[in-house]
Amino acid sequence: MKIIRDPEKISIETGKNKQLKKRIGFVPTMGALHPGHFSLISRARKENDIVAVSIFVNPAQFGKGEDFKKYPRRFKQDIESCRRLGVDLVFLPDRDNMYPEGYSTFVNVDNLSDCLCGASRPGHFRGVATVVAKLLNILHPDALYLGQKDAQQAIIISRMVKDLNFPVKVKVLPTVRQEDGLALSSRNAYLNKQERSVALVLSKALRLAETLIRNGQRNCGRIISRMRQLIEKNRPAKIDYIAIIDPEQLKELRKIEPGCLIALAVKIGKVRLIDNTVIGRV
Amino acid sequence: MKIIRDPEKISIETGKNKQLKKRIGFVPTMGALHPGHFSLISRARKENDIVAVSIFVNPAQFGKGEDFKKYPRRFKQDIESCRRLGVDLVFLPDRDNMYPEGYSTFVNVDNLSDCLCGASRPGHFRGVATVVAKLLNILHPDALYLGQKDAQQAIIISRMVKDLNFPVKVKVLPTVRQEDGLALSSRNAYLNKQERSVALVLSKALRLAETLIRNGQRNCGRIISRMRQLIEKNRPAKIDYIAIIDPEQLKELRKIEPGCLIALAVKIGKVRLIDNTVIGRV
Numbered sequence: 017m018k019i020i021r022d023p024e025k026i027s028i029e030t031g032k033n034k035q036l037k038k039r040i041g042f043v044p045t046m047g048a049l050h051p052g053h054f055s056l057i058s059r060a061r062k063e064n065d066i067v068a069v070s071i072f073v074n075p076a077q078f079g080k081g082e083d084f085k086k087y088p089r090r091f092k093q094d095i096e097s098c099r100r101l102g103v104d105l106v107f108l109p110d111r112d113n114m115y116p117e118g119y120s121t122f123v124n125v126d127n128l129s130d131c132l133c134g135a136s137r138p139g140h141f142r143g144v145a146t147v148v149a150k151l152l153n154i155l156h157p158d159a160l161y162l163g164q165k166d167a168q169q170a171i172i173i174s175r176m177v178k179d180l181n182f183p184v185k186v187k188v189l190p191t192v193r194q195e196d197g198l199a200l201s202s203r204n205a206y207l208n209k210q211e212r213s214v215a216l217v218l219s220k221a222l223r224l225a226e227t228l229i230r231n232g233q234r235n236c237g238r239i240i241s242r243m244r245q246l247i248e249k250n251r252p253a254k255i256d257y258i259a260i261i262d263p264e265q266l267k268e269l270r271k272i273e274p275g276c277l278i279a280l281a282v283k284i285g286k287v288r289l290i291d292n293t294v295i296g297r298v
Numbered sequence: 299m300k301i302i303r304d305p306e307k308i309s310i311e312t313g314k315n316k317q318l319k320k321r322i323g324f325v326p327t328m329g330a331l332h333p334g335h336f337s338l339i340s341r342a343r344k345e346n347d348i349v350a351v352s353i354f355v356n357p358a359q360f361g362k363g364e365d366f367k368k369y370p371r372r373f374k375q376d377i378e379s380c381r382r383l384g385v386d387l388v389f390l391p392d393r394d395n396m397y398p399e400g401y402s403t404f405v406n407v408d409n410l411s412d413c414l415c416g417a418s419r420p421g422h423f424r425g426v427a428t429v430v431a432k433l434l435n436i437l438h439p440d441a442l443y444l445g446q447k448d449a450q451q452a453i454i455i456s457r458m459v460k461d462l463n464f465p466v467k468v469k470v471l472p473t474v475r476q477e478d479g480l481a482l483s484s485r486n487a488y489l490n491k492q493e494r495s496v497a498l499v500l501s502k503a504l505r506l507a508e509t510l511i512r513n514g515q516r517n518c519g520r521i522i523s524r525m526r527q528l529i530e531k532n533r534p535a536k537i538d539y540i541a542i543i544d545p546e547q548l549k550e551l552r553k554i555e556p557g558c559l560i561a562l563a564v565k566i567g568k569v570r571l572i573d574n575t576v577i578g579r580v
Contacts, residue, residue, distance in 0.1 A: 023463055031465075037317075120409050120461060121406070121407045121461035122405070123403060123405050123406075124405075124406065126402045126403070127402050154463045176403045180405075183309060264400070
């Protein structure tokens with residue numbers, strides 16, 4: 017496994033592999049790797065000749081007052097995980113490599129970036145789209161692996177890849193959960209014991225919505241209202257948003273449709289968590 | 299010479315050539331090709347195995363009330379020019395291929411895009427950066443050929459290529475002029491005979507600036523003032539801007555520096571023309 021910090025050097029490395037017609041799978045991460053990331057890496061391992069993982073806490077996607085500084089950094093442990101999972105290339109750039117002085121270019125996916133998580137985190141998805149555009153140009157992978165847990169991110173990246181004609185296939189893999197239902201997230205590390213237990217309201221609210229739909233409820237307002245009730249019973253949970261939307265344009269729906277997305281963000285104390293579920297047939 | 303309209307098809311074509319280690323040179327154009335474009339194509343022909351030219355009147359770079367609809371379209375003649383100059387691939391997409399329904403992604407080069415031409419043409423450079431990002435991803439050339447006549451465009455594209463890590467070398471070639479000094483532009487076709495003669499004020503003002511500098515003038519304000527006087531004598535010439543700037547950040551300079559750019563935009567009747575000169579040693 018090679019660990020490379022310099023964008024040009026890793027480009028040469030992946031370029032050589034492409035010239036040999038090797039298929040490259042790529043998993044972009046901010047590190048603090050957990051089994052959610054592992055599932056992306058394992059799938060990439062199965063489907064490609066070369067697996068590249070980037071570990072970069074991307075300053076451009078953090079707003080002022082957000083947790084950029086305290087975001088968990090465990091690079092040594094992350095590198096060990098990559099080695100164990102059979103990764104070939106770890107890209108570990110530093111900030112100056114990625115955003116040198118005078119840096120000015122940003123990619124924005126209009127319409128999809130200012131709602132839901134984008135409403136509470138202005139500029140967040142601009143930072144995400146920009147760094148992924150850069151990483152795709154640096155590594156030119158054949159396949160890009162993303163997690164469904166960050167549903168809006170996956171939708172925005174897929175849109176960007178299509179719109180800007182990036183020659184890469186986007187694969188979105190299911191959310192990995194702990195046994196009790198909590199979606200894995202590097203930010204779970206911020207939760208104390210009591211908050212960890214309250215954090216279950218996100219997945220519980222989603223299961224409630226699924227049950228209501230299974231029992232015939234189609235009115236999105238009523239479903240959201242029931243989810244809201246469930247969450248508000250649990251202090252210190254504070255709802256940021258609950259939305260039922262179509263998965264292409266992220267427009268709020270009035271009635272449940274096949275393929276619709278139920279997404280929510282809840283603050284548990286100071287920790288903002290997100291989760292979602294895709295409704296299949298109805 | 300192959301003429302291809304479909305982005306995926308031309309990607310396959312250039313991909314095959316890259317696999318054979320052929321070097322690809324690319325000239326993006328909006329058609330209405332003139333000897334300025336020919337010089338880019340000829341240089342690309344000399345320096346590469348494969349030469350690709352795109353012809354696409356890009357709606358994203360025209361503002362409301364601008365000349366998108368009446369922009370000269372002479373595709374048949376352009377294709378003949380390409381054939382004569384030994385082009386291998388002409389990419390001739392239509393609007394729906396490039397901006398299908400739901401299109402949402404735009405590339406913006408902050409700081410450089412809102413001054414000079416960007417001040418009179420809001421969104422123009424966003425459209426330019428976006429279409430070039432798309433074309434680079436579709437054609438993945440090794441070298442990109444741009445004209446110095448559109449100096450701000452060349453600076454913005456160079457910045458974007460660097461910032462977003464596009465694996466392409468940008469080459470900016472000198473402005474081609476008619477014998478009397480008028481910089482070639484597809485928009486010159488809009489000028490009537492009297493306007494054509496007045497249009498000479500742009501290059502004349504630049505030559506005046508060069509002479510002043512050669513004679514020791516270093517004060518940018520005074521140089522601009524002399525250029526202004528010269529232009530204002532000529533009706534119907536109306537100055538949009540005259541600026542002396544550094545060629546990286548486009549900041550206005552107070553004193554002439556080596557490598558600085560003198561750029562201007564002037565409306566001759568309804569036709570907006572631009573020109574510029576780079577000051578070498580001083």
